[in-house]
Amino acid sequence: MIDIKNVTVEFENKNKVFKAVDDVSLKINKKEIYGIVGFSGAGKSTLVRTINLLQRPTSGEVFIKYRDLVKLSKKELRKERKNIGMIFQHFNLMPSRTILENVLYPLKDSDISKEEKNKRALELLKLVEIEEKKDHYPSELSGGQKQRVAIARALSNNPEILLCDEATSALDPKTTLSILKLLKKVNEELGVTIVLITHEMNVVKEICTGVSIMDKGKIIESGSIIEIFANPQKELTKSFINVANNMDTTIEKIKAHLDPKDFENKKLVKLSYVGESATKGLIVDIYDRFDVKTNILSGNIEFLGDTPFGNLIVINEGKEENIDAAYEYLKAQGTFVEEIYIGG
Ligand SMILES: Nc1ncnc2c1ncn2[C@@H]1O[C@H](COP(=O)(O)OP(=O)(O)OP(=O)(O)O)[C@@H](O)[C@H]1O
Numbered sequence: 488m489i490d491i492k493n494v495t496v497e498f499e500n501k502n503k504v505f506k507a508v509d510d511v512s513l514k515i516n517k518k519e520i521y522g523i524v525g526f527s528g529a530g531k532s533t534l535v536r537t538i539n540l541l542q543r544p545t546s547g548e549v550f551i552k553y554r555d556l557v558k559l560s561k562k563e564l565r566k567e568r569k570n571i572g573m574i575f576q577h578f579n580l581m582p583s584r585t586i587l588e589n590v591l592y593p594l595k596d597s598d599i600s601k602e603e604k605n606k607r608a609l610e611l612l613k614l615v616e617i618e619e620k621k622d623h624y625p626s627e628l629s630g631g632q633k634q635r636v637a638i639a640r641a642l643s644n645n646p647e648i649l650l651c652d653e654a655t656s657a658l659d660p661k662t663t664l665s666i667l668k669l670l671k672k673v674n675e676e677l678g679v680t681i682v683l684i685t686h687e688m689n690v691v692k693e694i695c696t697g698v699s700i701m702d703k704g705k706i707i708e709s710g711s712i713i714e715i716f717a718n719p720q721k722e723l724t725k726s727f728i729n730v731a732n733n734m735d736t737t738i739e740k741i742k743a744h745l746d747p748k749d750f751e752n753k754k755l756v757k758l759s760y761v762g763e764s765a766t767k768g769l770i771v772d773i774y775d776r777f778d779v780k781t782n783i784l785s786g787n788i789e790f791l792g793d794t795p796f797g798n799l800i801v802i803n804e805g806k807e808e809n810i811d812a813a814y815e816y817l818k819a820q821g822t823f824v825e826e827i828y829i830g831g
């Protein structure tokens with residue numbers, strides 16, 4: 488559906504060339520909800536704006552359904568852009584127009600009759616569950632309601648792709664969740680492919696199927712949501728995930744109560760597992776097989792889509808070579824083992 492090939496975007500700043508996006512390649516399949524995560528300044532918005540060519544790449548190609556947007560004429564590009572809706576952090580509604588007029592606005596050059604346009608706009612307002620506000624003005628709506636209108640507006644031309652740039656960053660957690668649910672509904676009912684930029688792994692966890700992590704203009708890691716959560720490779724990815732599942736705070740609290748001197752023949756580790764857990768069995772197993780004891784300090788289970796994902800912080804006690812053998816055994820059973828350095 489979306490195929491970004493070796494895209495670089497350079498900006499000139501005081502005669503210095505700066506790469507906001509640095510040789511990024513990324514494929515996003517039809518009907519996927521794809522997350523792009525990174526800190527402020529990582530280049531997320533710049534990258535996503537190349538998908539509808541709001542930002543022209545300095546080099547590289549942007550294929551949408553096998554057509555390179557970079558090579559299209561202005562007229563062709565205008566047409567192609569109708570296939571790509573976009574929503575933003577601050578909603579960008581037109582304040583002097585009513586909700587209905589806002590949703591009608593992108594249809595102004597469309598060939599369909601006035602009645603058809605009205606019908607379409609009302610259907611969309613119904614889909615986003617805000618039809619009762621159709622004659623109100625944006626200033627009369629809450630943030631979450633405004634984002635609903637922005638989503639309806641972005642869908643007015645029946646796009647196959649919806650780009651969401653920090654669409655929930657201005658909203659409280661509960662409203663965020665309701666907007667994410669709405670995006671999921673749009674994806675499922677209309678088959679729209681969604682690209683979602685955020686700096687929160689929690690947002691990604693809620694609805695995305697795949698995710699890329701961006702840092703300094705580059706994509707440093709990509710994968711399915713389960714691959715990335717269960718087995719992140721890069722430190723930055725790990726830290727995004729640890730923030731999302733509160734692991735950072737938990738580990739700090741645990742460490743504060745531990746004395747490194749007590750850690751002879753012991754290891755502090757994080758065990759993560761995906762899917763139905765056989766962890767209880769495995770903990771008994773490593774005791775039986777390797778004489779390694781497990782003391783559970785903290786545990787949580789959350790859901791990635793419908794898949795359970797568990798994290799345990801444990802202390803293992805036993806002979807070093809036995810502990811190592813036990814970890815090899817756990818890994819072979821599909822548990823991810825990450826040793827936590829206790830300092831000292
Ligand atoms: N038009 C521009 N001219 C010059 N520099 C720009 C321009 N647009 C973006 N940049 C720079 O490119 C870098 C990446 O910006 P971008 O907005 O893509 O980051 P981001 O990941 O979306 O950040 P945020 O999370 O804050 O939105 C930043 O350093 C920014 O200052």
Ligand SMILES: [Mg+2]
Pocket residue numbers: 531532533652653
């Ligand atoms: Mg941005």
